Amino acid sequence: MNDASIERCHLTHLECSLTGDVYPAHSRAGLSAAGRPLLVRYDLSAVARALTKDALNGRPADMWRWRELLPVRRTENIVSLGEITTPLLESPRFARRIGAPGPLLIKDEGRLPTGSFKSRGLSVAVSMAKELGVTRAVIPTAGNAGAAFAAYCARAGIESFVFCPDDAPESTIAEASLFTPHVWRVNGLITDLAPLIQGGKRILEWYDMSTLKEPYRLEGKKTMGFELAEQFGWELPDFIFYPTGGGTGLIGMWKAFDELEAIGWIGSKRPRMVAVQSRTCAPIVRAFQAGHSEAAPWEDGFTEVPGVRVPWTVGDRLILQVLRESEGFAIAVDDGAVAQARIELAASDGINLCPEGAATLVAYRECVRRGDIPDGACAVLFNCASGLKNPVPAPTRHIDRHHAVDYSRL
Amino acid sequence: MNDASIERCHLTHLECSLTGDVYPAHSRAGLSAAGRPLLVRYDLSAVARALTKDALNGRPADMWRWRELLPVRRTENIVSLGEITTPLLESPRFARRIGAPGPLLIKDEGRLPTGSFKSRGLSVAVSMAKELGVTRAVIPTAGNAGAAFAAYCARAGIESFVFCPDDAPESTIAEASLFTPHVWRVNGLITDLAPLIQGGKRILEWYDMSTLKEPYRLEGKKTMGFELAEQFGWELPDFIFYPTGGGTGLIGMWKAFDELEAIGWIGSKRPRMVAVQSRTCAPIVRAFQAGHSEAAPWEDGFTEVPGVRVPWTVGDRLILQVLRESEGFAIAVDDGAVAQARIELAASDGINLCPEGAATLVAYRECVRRGDIPDGACAVLFNCASGLKNPVPAPTRHIDRHHAVDYSRL
Numbered sequence: 129m130n131d132a133s134i135e136r137c138h139l140t141h142l143e144c145s146l147t148g149d150v151y152p153a154h155s156r157a158g159l160s161a162a163g164r165p166l167l168v169r170y171d172l173s174a175v176a177r178a179l180t181k182d183a184l185n186g187r188p189a190d191m192w193r194w195r196e197l198l199p200v201r202r203t204e205n206i207v208s209l210g211e212i213t214t215p216l217l218e219s220p221r222f223a224r225r226i227g228a229p230g231p232l233l234i235k236d237e238g239r240l241p242t243g244s245f246k247s248r249g250l251s252v253a254v255s256m257a258k259e260l261g262v263t264r265a266v267i268p269t270a271g272n273a274g275a276a277f278a279a280y281c282a283r284a285g286i287e288s289f290v291f292c293p294d295d296a297p298e299s300t301i302a303e304a305s306l307f308t309p310h311v312w313r314v315n316g317l318i319t320d321l322a323p324l325i326q327g328g329k330r331i332l333e334w335y336d337m338s339t340l341k342e343p344y345r346l347e348g349k350k351t352m353g354f355e356l357a358e359q360f361g362w363e364l365p366d367f368i369f370y371p372t373g374g375g376t377g378l379i380g381m382w383k384a385f386d387e388l389e390a391i392g393w394i395g396s397k398r399p400r401m402v403a404v405q406s407r408t409c410a411p412i413v414r415a416f417q418a419g420h421s422e423a424a425p426w427e428d429g430f431t432e433v434p435g436v437r438v439p440w441t442v443g444d445r446l447i448l449q450v451l452r453e454s455e456g457f458a459i460a461v462d463d464g465a466v467a468q469a470r471i472e473l474a475a476s477d478g479i480n481l482c483p484e485g486a487a488t489l490v491a492y493r494e495c496v497r498r499g500d501i502p503d504g505a506c507a508v509l510f511n512c513a514s515g516l517k518n519p520v521p522a523p524t525r526h527i528d529r530h531h532a533v534d535y536s537r538l
Numbered sequence: 539m540n541d542a543s544i545e546r547c548h549l550t551h552l553e554c555s556l557t558g559d560v561y562p563a564h565s566r567a568g569l570s571a572a573g574r575p576l577l578v579r580y581d582l583s584a585v586a587r588a589l590t591k592d593a594l595n596g597r598p599a600d601m602w603r604w605r606e607l608l609p610v611r612r613t614e615n616i617v618s619l620g621e622i623t624t625p626l627l628e629s630p631r632f633a634r635r636i637g638a639p640g641p642l643l644i645k646d647e648g649r650l651p652t653g654s655f656k657s658r659g660l661s662v663a664v665s666m667a668k669e670l671g672v673t674r675a676v677i678p679t680a681g682n683a684g685a686a687f688a689a690y691c692a693r694a695g696i697e698s699f700v701f702c703p704d705d706a707p708e709s710t711i712a713e714a715s716l717f718t719p720h721v722w723r724v725n726g727l728i729t730d731l732a733p734l735i736q737g738g739k740r741i742l743e744w745y746d747m748s749t750l751k752e753p754y755r756l757e758g759k760k761t762m763g764f765e766l767a768e769q770f771g772w773e774l775p776d777f778i779f780y781p782t783g784g785g786t787g788l789i790g791m792w793k794a795f796d797e798l799e800a801i802g803w804i805g806s807k808r809p810r811m812v813a814v815q816s817r818t819c820a821p822i823v824r825a826f827q828a829g830h831s832e833a834a835p836w837e838d839g840f841t842e843v844p845g846v847r848v849p850w851t852v853g854d855r856l857i858l859q860v861l862r863e864s865e866g867f868a869i870a871v872d873d874g875a876v877a878q879a880r881i882e883l884a885a886s887d888g889i890n891l892c893p894e895g896a897a898t899l900v901a902y903r904e905c906v907r908r909g910d911i912p913d914g915a916c917a918v919l920f921n922c923a924s925g926l927k928n929p930v931p932a933p934t935r936h937i938d939r940h941h942a943v944d945y946s947r948l
Contacts, residue, residue: 215620
């Protein structure tokens with residue numbers, strides 16, 4: 129059984145995303161010598177021979193159906209909490225109201241374990257950590273990643289340490305704390321956590337699962353691209369709006385499309401990729417508009433959209449490259465409009481977006497307004513987490529049942 | 539297209555669950571003349587001819603793959619928010635720790651729209667309401683049903699009214715309020731809401747979607763039984779532990795098993811059905827233990843497990859019947875043990891149960907302790923909602939990054 133599962137693994141090597149230098153597969157890799165993310169490479173001709181669409185269709189509707197394009201070698205190392213294929217939901221009423229020129233679809237990633245798309249990356253990264261014999265791991269997080277990381281580590285029996293900015297959402301800190309006793313708040317932004325983690329890596333032998341600082345989270349995130357291709361019948365949508373903090377998903381989907389083309393499952397047509405940030409923390413938007421290939425850190429960044437409160441990411445070059453190659457763009461939205469859009473979509477189409485998902489809705493509406501979406505173009509917006517993580521306080525209305533009720537007032 | 543979709547509908551009539559009296563299909567039905575729930579009946583020979591397992595496998599992994607055994611006639615009336623097949627998760631570490639004699643599986647219903655299993659029933663009920671031309675609907679709820687109801691009504695364009703006890707969880711009231719402005723708190727228990735709703739039905743022409751007071755929610759809930767059968771390869775587990783408030787799911791699954799046997803997809807073997815309630819609000823447990831066929835209302839019922847805070851249900855006879863026919867039983871648990879079990883399972887297996895789900899875990903552990911689970915017996919526990927709806931407050935730990943960190947203390 130073990131041998132059979134190894135045969136399904138087509139990993140060949142890791143590759144520096146900047147220099148192309150080659151690193152050995154199945155290693156506890158961090159960044160490349162050039163300080164840049166490593167990309168996992170496969171023998172795609174072998175994958176093309178090994179995997180058919182029919183075989184794929186016969187498998188359970190979850191992330192692990194893509195096994196031949198994932199790095200885990202042995203089936204028993206897969207750490208899973210049920211990473212189901214997430215639904216694509218139409219929003220016809222909202223689309224009509226804003227005069228959308230084409231279909232508006234929401235990829236509801238809140239259905240994943242721990243209620244966010246972070247589970248994709250961390251399911252693969254923790255599986256790899258297990259395969260590589262890791263016993264202790266660490267993550268810095270602004271919110272959702274910490275809970276996903278801690279849940280998968282608990283399931284794998286790996287001791288986990290979570291560090292977050294001290295104003296990270298209470299709900300996500302509480303969630304992570306269910307899975308591990310080692311959740312710490314630190315004064316500063318997510319980017320300020322790196323030195324603290326660096327120190328602990330030496331002393332406590334933490335495996336560092338920071339975004340893009342190990343190569344395997346990206347592999348989990350790329351399954352969003354696989355799923356979209358499958359859900360669109362091996363075509364792709366015209367636009368993808370993606371809330372961009374660390375940017376792993378954007379980079380991952382792009383990698384997924386290339387891999388699918390290499391095995392002959394899709395053509396060369398690509399969606400225009402749109403990175404969505406907040407106007408008050410928009411390093412990628414600024415760099416894109418200035419024509420830069422790297423993004424300088426954003427100073428004193430604050431936004432009420434927790435997932436995009438990322439003033440700098442080591443994936444900056446890759447993100448900007450994807451935006452340009454795809455003829456996409458980057459757009460910043462107002463925090464104030466985000467909460468309002470969330471309420472509007474819930475009332476019109478019954479979907480409770482997370483703030484980051486609502487930010488993509490604001491961006492899409494703005495693009496419709498300025499005529500950036502051609503007639504008939506289909507857009508997919510990523511709702512990266514369950515709206516339940518960030519409740520919207522409601523007005524309270526009381527009825528006293530011991531008195532006559534005035535039904536006309538309801 | 540419409541004609542084709544009608545051909546897939548095999549509904550014949552509605553039937554009083556007490557007297558067997560027949561009522562017309564496709565009507566805005568409430569309770570029967572005997573004041574009891576109506577059951578939807580199908581031409582199961584026709585279903586057996588129309589539906590094959592191969593056809594089923596080729597359909598998307600969601601609730602609507604069971605279309606031939608659901609009451610909606612026209613495809614365009616389906617109101618869906620992506621009712622995906624929910625995962626079955628093993629809990630090997632917890633099982634080992636408590637000395638479980640067989641596999642312990644959790645059906646994670648928190649992945650459904652609005653984060654709870656209420657979406658199954660309300661997706662079907664609201665679809666039927668749309669098909670029957672309903673424009674205004676009402677529901678009494680202790681929590682999760684209100685949000686699901688309001689979300690599906692928003693999507694269908696049906697005006698919705700939600701009434702809940704004034705101490706219902708804040709989070710679920712906030713969630714429902716996203717989808718409708720008509721959310722009202724009322725002093726009293728869920729059973730106290732009936733007269734208030736009765737009054738409004740006359741004046742505002744509400745369609746009443748109270749548990750089991752219309753026949754279609756049950757049809758959505760029964761898909762839990764279909765899914766389990768499919769996930770177990772057309773066998774069934776030995777035990778099903780189900781948190782029991784209104785009891786629709788328990789009754790629904792039992793109906794599903796009978797329908798699957800009638801179309802020849804499963805044999806006569808059934809799981810032992812176990813109704814789980816709280817010791818402080820346990821009408822079904824009391825009635826079961828006393829050998830009664832009906833359950834008297836529980837006086838002054840209070841429990842911190844919101845979903846089972848139901849002192850009486852119109853489905854009492856049906857629930858007790860299912861427990862007895864299945865050679866199952868009813869068991870009450872301590873609220874205090876529930877919170878603790880939830881934390882234990884999260885830390886051991888990475889699963890964040892809702893309080894109701896954790897109640898089934900306490901019940902299962904108690905059954906293991908007293909030797910009620912035979913060697914090798916497989917148990918499925920229903921986690922009926924996302925744990926995110928009821929966060930567990932966490933201890934707060936701070937690090938000042940401007941000072942040296944004592945890593946040994948982490």
